[in-house]
Amino acid sequence: MEHKLGLIGCGVVGQGLLQILHDKRDFLRDKFGCEARVVAIADKLKGTLMVPEGIDIPAVLALLGAGQGLAAYPKATPAQVEALDPLDMIERTDADIIAEMTYTDIKTGEPASSYIKKALRTGKSVVTSNKGPAALHYREIQDLARQNGLQFRIEGTVMSGTPVFHLAESGLAGNTVREVKGILNGTTNFILTKMETEGMDYGPALALAQKLGYAEADPTADVEGFDALAKVVILSNVLLGGSVKTTDVPCKGISSITKADVEAAKAQGFRYKLIGHAKSENGVITASVSPQKLPLSDPLAGVMGAQNALSLETDLMGKITIQGAGAGKLETGFAILSDILAVHRG
């Protein structure tokens, strides 16, 4: 079956997805019977490109790699590269799946939420790596998708392509998830790892994370726990069936953790981790983000560097822990692909 894809946002994740779709074209067709033709791309900075018969992926990657906009697409007609607001692109394209990969605004969820609703109202399933809509409007958007017989999928929002929702839906289907506990932010885990294994203080460890590209110039969202907070809200609402709001969740980051704290914990046989936690008990969900001293026997204690991991506490299987990359171009591009394959399976 052939799918027509429309991409909104074509930064690192979008280009990762394009690369995978190109490299894995034969594999996806032969193994899953899934052919994905990219028919539209809209990016606020890079412009718009609409080619119903299918965009030449290597050509797009080459021009974006050279710092050019989509208007430079070879032999483009003016209509194909007419500058469009993403909402208009969604309206006009005959794509059956929209991959929404714009930046996260965790306060408003916009403009991504508007894009997603527009897509669902015009008959297109949506896959996204954007935490905003999932953290703020999951239930509403999921209801809208169901009413229209479409899918809204969000694998990439929590641990990039390390599968959390697919795991719960498929491998653990039949279990009730009662509690989740995870290392959901790679930047802070990298910093804590450096503080413990190399005796660095918080400041230099953060500076190293920035130098290596793990942390932004303004590291607030990571180090104060806000990124993990959005993920805890998503997990609470998707896996525990809650209706938790970001303002419901107490959130403490790692910026006040000192080298002395880390060393004292280590001397007692513990290790500091920034833990996102949510638990359902008698229908009430309690959630938090905070630095915690874990015993080394906890499966999360061994998760070092920029890796992520999540433990799911279930009724039949007890605790199941999955560990893997929590970010990355190919990894998040893959998260989008895994949701496209899920839409393909139907």
Place this chain on the structure above:
Amino acid sequence: MEHKLGLIGCGVVGQGLLQILHDKRDFLRDKFGCEARVVAIADKLKGTLMVPEGIDIPAVLALLGAGQGLAAYPKATPAQVEALDPLDMIERTDADIIAEMTYTDIKTGEPASSYIKKALRTGKSVVTSNKGPAALHYREIQDLARQNGLQFRIEGTVMSGTPVFHLAESGLAGNTVREVKGILNGTTNFILTKMETEGMDYGPALALAQKLGYAEADPTADVEGFDALAKVVILSNVLLGGSVKTTDVPCKGISSITKADVEAAKAQGFRYKLIGHAKSENGVITASVSPQKLPLSDPLAGVMGAQNALSLETDLMGKITIQGAGAGKLETGFAILSDILAVHRG
């Protein structure tokens, strides 16, 4: 959709499955639209029971719990409890799924392989927790299933209900798995953990494992690595697409590891684990089972006690590790349920 299930083998795993099917009846119907009616049970020791309109699960669990055979089923007609060879039960039942849960014979794969082939030839999908058929005849049986438009599913054969095959098929779909490395035997991991954390020597640690029910009176299959070997062969053939035989795989267990070995490794910052490993390179698969000294930074090093874990090395996602229970009544019963749900999804 309603499924009719036939169970072959009704020991610990079969009773775990029955318990789950009973406890989760409403949940499975409401959430997945899956109703599973047990219509037949055949067990070499406990007898046969065939009730096309559906077996009363609590009644069966009560009589098996009291040490009685299936012939004691309340108000049974003689025809319902006529002693049958499982092959005859498979022939006669109108079940659409056979759950094969007899003991593993890793040398011959029998009688389970014959049961499974009979089921597939008479139009019934098969789900099994039995390592024998999967390790010895996976390709042949899978081909037979495909030719008949049926499914042959084996989630429970490697890490009980901790999902390995569902993970690869669903959450990691689109990746190519190049290598797997795992702690696939809980008994040996329990023994090694006790040797390290409590300074026990091998003999007393094994005796403790036997006392707690982790190890059999004859612990050979566990401690010499044969159980892990069967699992490595299954992983090689299912995830890496190989045609590896049990005799192709060098296998060394933990019986020669001493307390001094464990302590020397620990002093160097390493930890002994019994590792099952398989790697595909240029179409050639190399596989092994052996005790290995892992650096503590390896995600498998932190897996303690009777837990299992598997790392999958993939092309897009790098290393993904999943950890959970590797045995247990409900856990293996759940593995069977997860495969029934997969057959249900079609």
